Amino acid sequence: VYQPHLITAEEIKKQIEAVGFPAFIKKQPKYLQLGAIDIERLKNTPVKSSEGSQQRSPSYSSDSTVTFIIDGMHCKSCVLNIESALSTLQYVSSIVVSLENRSAIVKYNESSVTPETLRKAIEALSPGQYRVSITSEIESTSNSPSSSSLQKIPLNTVSHPLTQETVINIGGMTCNSCVQSIEGVISKKTGVKSIQVSLANGNGTVEYDPLLTSPETLREAI
Known part of the structure; x- marks a missing residue:
């Protein structure tokens, strides 16, 4: 598919x-x-305006902006996947995803959807490898004349868990397919933040949450 x-x-x-x-x-x-x-x-689909400008998502009277941290993005295809999926949602007016910063800035209608719902929507995207967290603040804007500045609203979010890094030696790898297979399986394991497998060095570097998993558990999974 x-x-x-x-x-x-x-x-x-x-x-x-x-x-x-x-x-x-x-x-x-x-x-x-x-x-x-x-x-x-x-x-019934809206078409381009008479000036020929591209149709944009509607701008709501009360928009908010939230920044997500996204783990599990590996290439520009991941960026396009997330941007194209969320931009089709009626209550999302804009989204900018950064592969370098592992982040997504989403402008949405706060009366129609919550940041938590958007977070779950990103994690639900195929192939199901994204792990998303919400930053500590969102910015709320209003198009009313009386509003002249951004209002910062704190969110009750869980802080990032402690992470550790381990290098696991892997024997028997013969091609890039082996690398992709190991990365695909281990990246979905509970507590794994990221994994990079090197065919040349015969090992895998895993960033993980020690409260949820251990190097021995990861080694056995491989």
Whole structure:
């Protein structure tokens, strides 16, 4: 299952072949079949304005801005995945995701949704590898003339857990597929913040919460 606006079946095939495995497309992608309900929805979809400017998400009279810390992003595809998913939500007016800062700044309608709901929405995105926390403050803005500055509202959030780092020697790896397999499995384990596996060095560096897991547990999982 893939998102055709981010990658094509042919590109997936080439990436599999690049790591040393023969691949072919068994079933060609089907063209989208639209039913009567889908066609009616398309008719009601807002179009570009007469000036030709791109349609933007609605700006609400009472918007808030929240910053999330996101662990589990590895590439620009992760950034596009999160941005495209949340930008389709009616109560989200804008979102900017930074791979370098591991963060997402979301502007949303505070009367329609809470930061906690948005946090869960990001964690629920495929492939389910994101771990999201809310920063200690959100900024609330109002479009009313009497409002001239941002109001900072503290949130009761859980502080970041203590993290430790361990290096685990791994034997038997032969290709990048082994690396991806180990990273994919271990990154989903409880207490794991991040993992980087090196095929050349034959080891994996894991950042974890010692209250939730241990190096021995991680070694056995590998």
